[in-house]
Amino acid sequence: MKIYFYSSLLFFFSIQLSCAQDNPPLIETPTELNYRYETVVDGIDIPWGLAFISKDDFLVTEKSGTLYRVVKGVKTAVDGLPEVYVRGQGGLLDVALHPEYSSNKIIYLTLSANTEGDSEGGNTSLYCAKLEEHALQEVKLLYKATPNTKKGQHWGSRIVFDNEGHLYFGVGDRGNREENPQDLSRDGGKIYRLNLDGSIPQDNPFVGKENAKEAIFSYGHRNPQGMVTHPKTGEIWEHEHGPMGGDEINIIKAGINYGWPTITYGINYSGTPITDKTSLPDMAQPFYYWVPSIGPSGMAFSTSGVYSDWTDNLFAGSLKFEYLERLVIEKNKVVKREKVLDKIGRVRDVVEGPDGYLYVSVEGKGILKIIPTK
Amino acid sequence: MKLVIVSYFLFIAASTHMLYQEKSKAESIEAGAEIYQDFCVQCHLNTGAGVSGVFPPLKNSDYLLNNIDKSIAGLKFGLRGKIVVNEETYDGVMANQGLDTEEIADVMNYILNQWGNAFEGQITPSQVNEVQKSLLD
Numbered sequence: 037m038k039i040y041f042y043s044s045l046l047f048f049f050s051i052q053l054s055c056a057q058d059n060p061p062l063i064e065t066p067t068e069l070n071y072r073y074e075t076v077v078d079g080i081d082i083p084w085g086l087a088f089i090s091k092d093d094f095l096v097t098e099k100s101g102t103l104y105r106v107v108k109g110v111k112t113a114v115d116g117l118p119e120v121y122v123r124g125q126g127g128l129l130d131v132a133l134h135p136e137y138s139s140n141k142i143i144y145l146t147l148s149a150n151t152e153g154d155s156e157g158g159n160t161s162l163y164c165a166k167l168e169e170h171a172l173q174e175v176k177l178l179y180k181a182t183p184n185t186k187k188g189q190h191w192g193s194r195i196v197f198d199n200e201g202h203l204y205f206g207v208g209d210r211g212n213r214e215e216n217p218q219d220l221s222r223d224g225g226k227i228y229r230l231n232l233d234g235s236i237p238q239d240n241p242f243v244g245k246e247n248a249k250e251a252i253f254s255y256g257h258r259n260p261q262g263m264v265t266h267p268k269t270g271e272i273w274e275h276e277h278g279p280m281g282g283d284e285i286n287i288i289k290a291g292i293n294y295g296w297p298t299i300t301y302g303i304n305y306s307g308t309p310i311t312d313k314t315s316l317p318d319m320a321q322p323f324y325y326w327v328p329s330i331g332p333s334g335m336a337f338s339t340s341g342v343y344s345d346w347t348d349n350l351f352a353g354s355l356k357f358e359y360l361e362r363l364v365i366e367k368n369k370v371v372k373r374e375k376v377l378d379k380i381g382r383v384r385d386v387v388e389g390p391d392g393y394l395y396v397s398v399e400g401k402g403i404l405k406i407i408p409t410k
Numbered sequence: 411m412k413l414v415i416v417s418y419f420l421f422i423a424a425s426t427h428m429l430y431q432e433k434s435k436a437e438s439i440e441a442g443a444e445i446y447q448d449f450c451v452q453c454h455l456n457t458g459a460g461v462s463g464v465f466p467p468l469k470n471s472d473y474l475l476n477n478i479d480k481s482i483a484g485l486k487f488g489l490r491g492k493i494v495v496n497e498e499t500y501d502g503v504m505a506n507q508g509l510d511t512e513e514i515a516d517v518m519n520y521i522l523n524q525w526g527n528a529f530e531g532q533i534t535p536s537q538v539n540e541v542q543k544s545l546l547d
Contacts, residue, residue: 081490081503099505100488123508188449188507211448305451326511358464382464382502400503401492 059327063070063361064374069120071343073377076395076403077106078247083397085194086334087143096141096166096403099127103145105170106403116165118174121148121158129160130205132338133196134232141166146205150184151177159185159206159223160193163235171221178234181206181223181252187211190224190277191245194263194335199270202237202289203230204253206260206274213297217256221247225296227260227274227288229253235334241291248343256294256319257280257286262335262352273323275332278302279310283329284322285370287349295319301327324363324370331355334385343408351376351394353383360386360396360406376406435519435532442520449507450517458525464502466495471527478518478529482538483545487513511538 075083081084082099089095096104096111101120104111120128126148134142143162149161159181164174190208196201198249209216209225217225220242228251232235242248262275272288282302287292301311301322315321326332332352350363357375362382364372377383389395433441448469452461459462468474473495475480483489488506492499509517512535522529 081488082505121508122506126508190451305447306456311448356461356464400501 046137057327059325060369061373063077064372065378066374071376071406071408073406074402075401076405077109077111078402079111079403081105082384082399083130083403086385086387086395086397086403087131087133087201088387088389089133089137089387095131096397097128097131097145101128102350103128103131112170114167114170114172116175118147118149118163118175118177121150123148123158123186126158126188126191129191129193130195132197135197139163141168143167144195146195148191151180153163157184159184159210160191162195162205173344176234178230179228181207185210185212188330190259194260194262196265196270196272198265201232203232204228204263204272206257208259208262209296210255213258217258218293218298220245220249220252220255220311223249225255226252227254227257253264253289253290254294256291256296256298258296261333264335266342267337267405273335278325278329280305280307281327281329282336283326283332285324286320286322288345293319294322301325302329330357330361333383334387334397336386338388340388343390344410351386353386353396355382355384360380375402380404433516433533438516438519438532439523442516442518445509445513445517446520449509458521463498463500466493466500468521469527471495474521475527478533479541480532480545482514482541483543485517486511486538486541487543487546489546510525510536516539
C-alpha cells in the first residue's frame with residue numbers, strides 16, 4: 037500500500053514537471069473593487085505612450101503617427117512630427133519629457149523610421165524636439181538603429197531617465213533574433229544609454245570595445261515594452277515580451293546580457309522549443325517572468341498614497357488578457373498579482389500622473405484615470 | 411529584317427509578360443505564410459484560432475469567409491469597432507500593418523487556405539487595389 041502511495045505520488049509529480057507550468061504567484065481577481073475609473077480623453081485607436089506636462093496637460097502618441105496634446109480633456113494634434121514608418125508593430129511609439137522640460141520645453145520621441153531613404157523598411161529611432169504649444173520645433177534625430185528591415189516585429193521602445201542625467205531607451209530584436217540581440221556590433225535587442233543631448237556617455241560599458249555600438253547599455257533583450265525608474269532605488273526597471281511564455285521583468289544594469297534568445301522561459305508560437313536552457317552562468321535571470329505571457333505594456337510604480345493599499349506596487353498593462361496588472365513586491369520578490377480594470381481592453385501604457393493618480397491608456401478607448409472609492 | 415523585327419517584338423512581349431506575371435496561387439500562399447508569421451501570429455496564433463473574445467479566429471471564421479472584400483479592407487486600412495465572428499462579438503482595434511497590396515493578397519491567400527479553410531479563387535494585388543475604405547463604414 038505504501039509503495040502504491042509513493043509511486044502514485046511520483047507519477048503525479050512527474051506529470052506536473054512535464055507540463056509547462058504557470059509561474060507563481062498566480063493572477064487573482066479581487067471580489068471587491070475599491071476603485072472606479074473615468075475617461076479623460078477618448079477617440080484614440082492605439083494610445084502607445086503617455087507623458088504628463090501637468091495634471092491637466094499631457095501628450096499621447098497614437099501609433100499610426102499622430103502626437104496629441106490633451107489639455108483639460110481636449111485633444112489637438114501636434115504639428116511638425118518627423119516622418120513615421122508605419123509597419124507591423126512599428127509606428128509612433130513613446131514620448132517623454134526632458135527632466136528640465138519646464139524650462140527648456142524639450143520632449144523625446146521614439147518612432148519607427150526610414151531616415152536613409154532606401155527601400156528596405158525601417159528601424160527604431162530616437163528624436164528630440166522643442167514643443168511650442170501645438171508644434172514641434174528644432175526636431176533632431178539623436179539615434180537611429182540600423183539596418184532598416186521590412187520585418188514588422190519588435191521595435192521596442194520606451195524612454196526613461198535616471199537621476200544622473202542619462203536617457204535610456206530600448207530597441208527590440210526586429211524579428212532577427214539569430215543575429216541581433218547577442219551581437220554588440222549590431223542594433224536591436226538592446227537597451228541604450230545616452231546623455232540628454234544625445235551624445236554617448238564615456239562611461240558606457242562598451243565604449244572602446246572593438247566594433248561595439250557604444251550607446252549600448254545592456255543586451256540580450258527581445259522586445260522592451262515597459263520601462264520605469266524605480267522611485268526609491270533609482271534603478272531602471274524594464275519588462276519585455278517573451279515569445280509564447282517568458283515575458284520578463286528585468287532590472288537593467290550596465291553591460292549585462294539578459295539572455296535572449298540563448299536562454300528563455302518561452303517557446304515558439306508554433307509550440308516548438310527555442311532553446312532547452314532557461315539559465316546560463318554569464319546571463320542574467322529575470323527579476324520575474326510571466327508564464328503564460330500576458331503581453332505586458334507600460335510600467336509604473338504607485339508612490340503617491342492616493343490608493344490606500346497600492347503604495348510601492350508595480351503596475352503593468354496586459355495586451356493579451358486586457359487588464360491592468362498590480363504586482364506586490366516584498367523582499368525583492370513578486371508575492372502577489374492581481375487584476376485591476378479586468379476586461380477593460382488592450383492596455384498599452386500606465387503612468388503615475390503629477391497628481392498621484394494612475395492613468396491608463398487603452399486601445400480603442402483612450403486615457404482612463406483610476407479613482408479610489410475608499 | 412522582318413524576322414528580326416518580329417522576333418524583337420516577341421522578345422519584348424515575352425519579357426514584359428515575365429516581368430508582370432503574377433504569382434501562382436501556391437507561390438502567393440507560400441509568401442503569405444511568411445507575412446502571417448511576421449505580422450499576424452502574435453494575436454491570431456499559429457492555429458488561426460485567435461483568442462476567444464479578444465482576437466477573432468481566422469480558422470473557419472464566418473466573418474472572413476463571407477466578407478472577403480471587407481477583410482481585405484480591414485488589412486488595408488485597419489479595423490475598429492464591433493464585429494461578430496462565429497456568433498461572438500469582438501470590439502477591438504486591428505491596426506493597419508503597413509502591408510503593400512501584394513503582401514495583403516499573399517496573406518489573404520494564406521489564411522483563406524489554411525487550417526481547413528478552402529477558397530477556390532485567388533486574391534490578386536489588383537483586387538486588393540480596388541477595395542475601398544468605404545466598405546468599412
